Amino acid sequence: MFTGIVQGIGRIVSVEQPAADFRTHTVELPEHMAHGLQPGASVAHNGCCLTITETGGRLAKFDLMGETLDKTNLGRLKEGDAVNLERAARFGDEIGGHLMSGHITATTAITRIERSGLNTTVWFSLPAALRPYILPKGFVGLDGCSLTVGQVSDTEFNVHLIPETLQRTLFGTRQEGDEINLEIDPQTQAVVDTVARVLANKGG
Known part of the structure; x- marks a missing residue:
């Protein structure tokens, strides 16, 4: 779950597209968002929940399947573009916005x-x-x-x-x-x- 409070802006450093309906984005996160990143964690990109597949320093990789590419604006992103980022909410976090699922309508x-x-x-x-x-x-x-x-x-x-x-x-x-x-x-x-x-x- 997410709160809708954007924590930082990330930058797409590379886009891999081995198939028309599949992509991998490598994103550079702001320093304050990069601590404790682990594969399997959720990060919202422009409000869309994506799962970390690899990490290294401030870089994290995310896979985007066909449904995500069709239903969101993430499929239009290219190298150098920016994205709003929010890490998943934890128990005890302040809910400054409203509860959001990360599932784009x-x-x-x-x-x-x-x-x-x-x-x-x-x-x-x-x-x-x-x-x-x-x-x-x-x-x-x-x-x-x-x-x-x-x-x-x-x-x-x-x-x-x-x-x-x-x-x-x-x-x-x-x-x-x-x-x-x-x-x-x-x-x-x-x-x-x-x-x-x-x-x-x-x-x-």
Whole structure:
């Protein structure tokens, strides 16, 4: 599990692709995230949970299978690109965001970015299948960042970002059209799906 608080930005130092549906990324982690790394540990890359296969110093290798390449923005990464990173949460850690599984629901494109002084509002396309789960003041995971939803329309939703978030995550360099990994809040999904099922049964 993860908390949606990005701990650092890593750099892709090499990409190996022995097959169209399989990749291995070698990532250089920030110094403060590299201690105690072991094969089998989980690290979220842009919110997607990946497993360490090899380690050495600040470098760690991660395998990405076809499903990950299809359903996330990680398949578009190339050597030199950056990724938001978070190591798996441990018992006793502060939960500063919200609990996230690291299982990406979908990708969504940035449709526009509005800036006013120190305030930044980022708008995203809202996939029709996810409309029931994206609610004003609800939680959403975007490229591994736990964020609060602002406004929601039939086709878009937004989040408001403080300068600290822009500095510490890739949102400081994101542009209109960029594809972002999205994870809906699992508790919201459970409540919405349960209510829908109950109402459907009563209607029947």
